[in-house]
Amino acid sequence: MGITLAKSGIGRIKPHMVGGASADVPPPAILLNSNESVFGPSPSARAAACAAISNVERYLENPDDILAPAIAAQYGLDAARITTGQGSDDLLARLARAYLGQGTELIRSANGYLKVPNYAFANDAEVVSVADDAFKPSVDRMIDALNERTRIVYLANPENPAGTYLNGSELRRLHAALPENVLLIIDAAYEEYVDAADYESAHRLVEAANNVVMCRTFSKIFGLAGARVGWMYGPNDVVDNVRRIGLTFPVASSSVAAAVAALEDTVHTRFVRETNLNSRAWLSAALTEMGLHVVPSQANFVLVHFPDPGKSAEAADLFLRGQGIAVRRFASPAYRDHIRITIGHRHELQAARDGLAAFLDGGA
Numbered sequence: 168m169g170i171t172l173a174k175s176g177i178g179r180i181k182p183h184m185v186g187g188a189s190a191d192v193p194p195p196a197i198l199l200n201s202n203e204s205v206f207g208p209s210p211s212a213r214a215a216a217c218a219a220i221s222n223v224e225r226y227l228e229n230p231d232d233i234l235a236p237a238i239a240a241q242y243g244l245d246a247a248r249i250t251t252g253q254g255s256d257d258l259l260a261r262l263a264r265a266y267l268g269q270g271t272e273l274i275r276s277a278n279g280y281l282k283v284p285n286y287a288f289a290n291d292a293e294v295v296s297v298a299d300d301a302f303k304p305s306v307d308r309m310i311d312a313l314n315e316r317t318r319i320v321y322l323a324n325p326e327n328p329a330g331t332y333l334n335g336s337e338l339r340r341l342h343a344a345l346p347e348n349v350l351l352i353i354d355a356a357y358e359e360y361v362d363a364a365d366y367e368s369a370h371r372l373v374e375a376a377n378n379v380v381m382c383r384t385f386s387k388i389f390g391l392a393g394a395r396v397g398w399m400y401g402p403n404d405v406v407d408n409v410r411r412i413g414l415t416f417p418v419a420s421s422s423v424a425a426a427v428a429a430l431e432d433t434v435h436t437r438f439v440r441e442t443n444l445n446s447r448a449w450l451s452a453a454l455t456e457m458g459l460h461v462v463p464s465q466a467n468f469v470l471v472h473f474p475d476p477g478k479s480a481e482a483a484d485l486f487l488r489g490q491g492i493a494v495r496r497f498a499s500p501a502y503r504d505h506i507r508i509t510i511g512h513r514h515e516l517q518a519a520r521d522g523l524a525a526f527l528d529g530g531a
Contacts, residue, residue: 176288182498197518199509200493202327202357202468204390206439209432212391212425219424227420231410234418237427238398244370250406251418255356255384255397258409260286262319262380262399265408266350267292271318276304278501280323280354292318302329302462302470302501306337310344320345323354324369325361328497328507330464335367342372342379350405351379357466359388359436360443366465370400377402387467388439389429394422443467446510453520457527468509470502478527480506486526492519 207213227233230251239246252258263286267273273287277296284294293316297308304322313320320341325332333341342351353369369381380401386392396418399409429436451461451469460472473480484496484506492515495507508519 174289174291176291179288180285197492197511197515199511199515199519200495200507201392202387202466202507202509203392204388204439204467205509205511205515206390206435206442208390208394208425209429209435211432211435212389212429215428216394216421216425219421222420225420226416227418227423228416230418230420230423234396234398234423234426237430241430242370244400245374248373248403248406249398249400250410250413251396251398251423252409252413253395253397253417254386255354255382255399256282257395257413257417258382258397258399259283259321259352259354260289261409261412262350262352262405263287263290263292264412265405266318270316272314272316273319273321274309274312274317275321276309276326278302278326278329278499279304279321280327281497281499283321287319301331302326303331304333306333306341309341313344313346313349317346317349319350319352321352321354323356325355325357325465327357327466328468328495328502328505329462329470330357330466330468331462332361332363332366332465334363334365335371336365338367338369338372342376345378347378349378351376352382353379354382356382356384356387358383359440360447360467361465362444363465373400373402380405385426385429388436388443389426390439391422391425391429394419394425396422396426443510446513446516449513450508450510450516450520453516454523457520457524459523459527468507470505470507473504473506480504483523483526487519487522490518490522492522494519 234251235246235249238249267287267290269291272293272295274295276299278299287294295312297312299305355369373379373381382399385396454461462470
C-alpha cells in the first residue's frame with residue numbers, strides 16, 4: 168500500500184453529469200448539451216485569434232494588461248479590479264483555494280451549478296447545500312445557514328442548469344445579511360441572455376461592497392468556449408489574492424486577442440442575444456404544448472421536466488441520442504426527471520421538438 172498524499176476531500180468529488188460525450192452522438196450530430204453558442208464567435212474574433220498565432224512562440228506575460236481595459240471599457244468598470252483566467256471555472260477554483268480550507272464552509276443552493284462543490288472539497292472544506300424553491304435559490308434558507316464557519320456564499324445568477332434568477336432586491340437582501348468576513352461570489356456566466364426587467368447586474372453590488380465578486384465568461388454569448396477565457400470583478404484585495412495563485416501566463420495570447428475583438432463586435436453579440444431570446448420563447452412554448460413542463464429560463468437553455476414515469480428523462484435522452492441529438496442529463500437526484508436543452512439554431516430546436524414528440528407518441 169502506497170503513501171496517501173492527496174487531500175482527503177478530493178475523494179468526495181463525484182461526476183456531476185451523466186450520459187455519453189458529444190463525440191458519442193452519431194453524425195450528423197446536433198449538440199444541444201453544453202450551452203455553447205451555436206453561432207460561434209464574431210468573424211473578427213476568429214481573425215484576431217488567427218493573427219495572434221503568428222507570435223505563438225512568445226508568452227503573453229499578463230493578459231490582464233490587455234483584456235482588463237477592454238472589459239472595463241465595454242461595461243463601464245474599473246480595470247484595476249478585473250482579473251482574467253482560463254474560463255470562469257478557473258477563477259472559481261482559485262477563489263476556493265484562497266478562501267476555503269479545513270473547518271470552513273461554502274453555502275450554495277442545493278440544485279445550483281453542480282461543479283462548485285468540487286472546488287470546496289478539493290480544499291477540504293464543507294459544502295452546505297440549502298433547499299431551493301422550484302429551482303430558484305432561497306435567500307431565506309441561505310441566510311439561515313450562515314454560521315461562524317461560513318467563508319463563501321456562492322450563487323449563480325442566472326442559475327445553471329435551471330435558468331432561474333434572483334432579482335436586484337433579493338440579491339441585496341442576501342448580501343446585507345452576510346458578515347464582512349464572508350465572500351459572496353456571484354457567477355453571472357449567462358447575464359447577457361437575461362431579459363427580466365427586475366434583474367440587476369452584480370457589478371453594482373461589487374462596487375458598493377467589500378466582500379462581493381462577480382465572475383463572467385467569454386464561453387457563452389461570445390462563442391469562445393474552446394478558447395477558455397473568463398474574468399472576475401471584485402475588491403482589489405480579492406483580485407490580488409486570486410492573481411497570486413494563478414498559473415504563470417494564464418491565458419493564451421490567441422484567446423486574449425479573440426476576446427478583445429469579440430467585445431468590440433457589438434453587432435454580433437446583439438444578434439446572438441436577440442436570436443436566443445426568440446428561440447428560447449419558441450422552444451418553451453412548443454414543449455409546453457406537448458405537455459412537458461419547462462422551467463422559465465433567463466439563460467441560453469431550458470430545463471424540461473418529464474412528469475410521466477413511463478416516459479422518463481433518461482429514456483428521452485437515449486431516444487434523442489439515437490436520432491443524433493445530444494441534450495444534457497445530470498447526476499443530481501433533483502434532476503432525475505429533467506433534461507436541459509441548449510438553445511441552438513431554429514432547425515436544430517425543431518429537430519429536438521420533433522424528436523421529443525415522436526418519443527412521447529410511443530417512440531421509446
